[in-house]
Amino acid sequence: MKVNQICNRHHVEEDRKVSLTTLSFKGQAMYWWTSLMKDPYFNLRYWNELKNALNKCHVPSYYERELLYQLQKIRQRDLTLEEYRHKNELLIFRASVKGMPEVTIVIFNSGINLEI
Numbered sequence: 001m002k003v004n005q006i007c008n009r010h011h012v013e014e015d016r017k018v019s020l021t022t023l024s025f026k027g028q029a030m031y032w033w034t035s036l037m038k039d040p041y042f043n044l045r046y047w048n049e050l051k052n053a054l055n056k057c058h059v060p061s062y063y064e065r066e067l068l069y070q071l072q073k074i075r076q077r078d079l080t081l082e083e084y085r086h087k088n089e090l091l092i093f094r095a096s097v098k099g100m101p102e103v104t105i106v107i108f109n110s111g112i113n114l115e116i
Helices: 002-009 014-022 027-038 047-058 063-073 081-094 101-111
Strands: none
Touching: 002 014, 002 047, 014 047, 027 047, 063 081, 081 101
């Protein structure tokens, strides 16, 4: 998301996003990228290709399931309504259910303190 924001703000061309993004890699991501660059068959030129490769390599397979589980279990409890709304929206965005208003309303309403 951060890369998309920066590149959009500075009107970076699609074919330059990969080279600019990989300049900031550190630690394991840098080792991963360096090993890919040594592969003679490696040809990753576009941001979406890099993003998919990063997700495949560095995001656990259970990540989406975990986000959906967290959404199912989210409760307001001692949070203010604004804190709860923010936490809820963040999980909804990360779990990619943002375009499903019926689902997001049910999720939000199911976690609100009924006493209020």
